[in-house]
Amino acid sequence: MISKKLYTGFLILCVVLFAVCTVLTDFSPMTLFANSDAFWEFITEDFLPPALPKASRIPGVFESVLVTLALAMSATTVAAILAFVVSLFGSEKVSPFPRFAKIVRGFATFLRNIPALVWAFILFSSLGIGTGVGFVALCITSFAFMVRAFVETMEDVSQDCVESLQAVGASFPQRVAQAILPSCLSGFLSWFLYCVEVNIRASTIVGMVGGGGVGLTLFSYIKSFQYDIALSIILLIAVMVIAVDRVTSKLRKEILK
Structure with a gap:
């Protein structure tokens, strides 16, 4: 009851x-229901059926897909390396300067709350159109996300080993190499793979505002009112995202076994 x-x-x-x-x-x-006829007319007449771009442009479309994949992977990898180093100072149990741990986490939280799309707009005025904008935007948001995730992973690990090494006079790098990495590596890799999934989708959106890759290609066809070709690229993006999600999900399951 x-x-x-x-x-x-x-x-x-x-x-x-x-x-x-x-x-x-x-x-x-x-109003939405009243205009539903115009919406469905637009979908059925302009978007459907999907069409292929000119034969000379098909290699360029697949190249932009590879650029998007490379952009997401490279930005996530660089962000993960930086996030690992910074997260060591963001955990009060691990950091050699525990008083500054909250400042580190607060800074990461601030960066994390600004979406990659906003960073792309901010960077667009200084870096111009290109993959540099997408890389930096994705790197900032991925860095902030993984700092928080890595800190939480380290906080959940038992500190007995760390305290034992500290008691026998082990240095900070030795404690990290012999206690933190063996205990947290699977968690770090799992968060890294999850971030790759997120960045594959985000890189497409960032690309539409000047970040390069398949998102920029898609936006160019939308601007030229070639919606049927744009639909084909959207379907290609969906296939790419689903494939990456399945691969990374399987890898995460294997890592966490």
Whole structure:
């Protein structure tokens, strides 16, 4: 009986929140339904069926896909290396300067709360169009995310080994190499692979605002109103993302066994 009242109250709360949000945003569900015919007409006539670009441009499309994959992998790898070093100073149990651990975590949290798309817009004015914008934007957000993830991984590990090494006079690098890395490596790799998944999707979005790769190619076809070709590229992106997700998910399961 209590659970039924709880569900009913939650449903009512959702309805009230929806009503308040529609008023605050001037969103009208009735307008959406009234214009649904125009939406479906646009989808069926402009987007469907998908079409291939000119034969001379097909190699360029596949090349942009490879650029997107390389962009996500390189940005994640560089960010992971930097995040590992910084996270050692963000964990109060590991850092040689525990008082500064909260500052490190706070800085990572600040960077993490700014989306990669916003970083791309900020960097676009200084770096211009190209993969440099995408790389730096993805690197910043990945770095911030993995600092927090690596710190949490180290905080969950038993500190008996670290304290034993510290008691016998082991230096900070020795404690990291002999205690932290063996205990946390599987967790670090799991978070790294998860971040690769996220960055494959994010690199496409970042690419649409000037970060290079397949996102920029997709946006160029959308701007030229070639929506049928754009749909083919969207399907190609979906296949790429699904393939990467399956591979990384399988690798994470193997690592965490």
